[in-house]
Amino acid sequence: MIEILFIKVPSKIDEHVFNSLISNVSKEKQQTLFRYVNVKDAYRSLLGELLVRKYLIQILNIPNEKISFRKNEYGKPFVDFGIHFNISHSGDWVACAISNYPVGIDIERISEIDIKIAEQFFHENEYIWLLSKEQNSQVASFFELWTIKESYIKAIGKGMHIPIHSFWIDKKQIQTVIYKQGKKEPVTIYELELIEGYKLSCCSLFPSAMDLSIATLQVEELCNLFLDSTFSENNNF
Structure with a gap:
């Protein structure tokens, strides 16, 4: 099975929401995100990682604080837990593929x-x-x-x-x-x-050939998972 997840990058994410979402990734990743000159590049990078974290949390029942991203000798990110993933983004879209095989x-x-x-x-x-x-x-x-x-x-x-x-x-x-x-x-x-x-x-x-599972997510769904629901309901994306 290959899981393919999509999310459309909004033109603007409320600053408080963005900063709160960032708190769910590593300090190293946070530093990388804040170095982006174009804020939409930061959105793409953050949303891509959150898609992987969402899968690990909801499908494999792994607590977010236990998730650690590393890179191989060629710079490709990976996690443990027996899965492989890859992320791509272009224009207004971020795509993520997750599978048991590379x-x-x-x-x-x-x-x-x-x-x-x-x-x-x-x-x-x-x-x-x-x-x-x-x-x-x-x-x-x-x-x-x-x-x-x-x-x-x-x-x-x-x-x-x-x-x-x-x-x-x-x-x-x-x-x-x-x-x-x-x-x-x-x-x-x-x-x-x-x-x-x-x-x-x-x-x-x-x-x-393997079965494909394809889903398009909304930023609100990530907020409902990673942020307090009351907080996310009262903020614009």
Whole structure:
């Protein structure tokens, strides 16, 4: 099973609510959040972590104070408790994937780009596939490929230590396949069309398809969990 959680980032969170929500994460995380110049970047980062904490609290019955986030040698965050997670955010949305197997997720808002930059980032086979698309769909197809590549890299957990040209995506088959050094990678790719104007891909290191559980949450739900209910009811988000 892969749990995929979404939350829309509000344009403004009441300062008192924001500061109270921050108290539910580590001191180190709090310092990181306060260093953001753009407050919406702080919102995205905070909400992403709270989605993971919500799952651990409500599904695995782990007290919030027992939850500690660490990073592997390549900088990928992880927790104990036998689960894997990954977070992505773009534009107005934060997405989180949680599974018993290593998982990566990437969401990107579709925006205008010069399609020629794909030649710099994509494998030759991917670029040929991209140029085969109708011109009016090439930008969306670019972000389709990009999110798949990002989700795969994030699932592996080695960041940019995996050269982006070292593997390629085959979109010509019924199920999207990733090849590396001429061999099919034992991963499963999920491409989700859930939010208009965005592309979203999830990669699982489990080689067979798994059930997906998808839920969209509201900031109020996090407030009801992490804050006193009376406090959250009397504040705007």
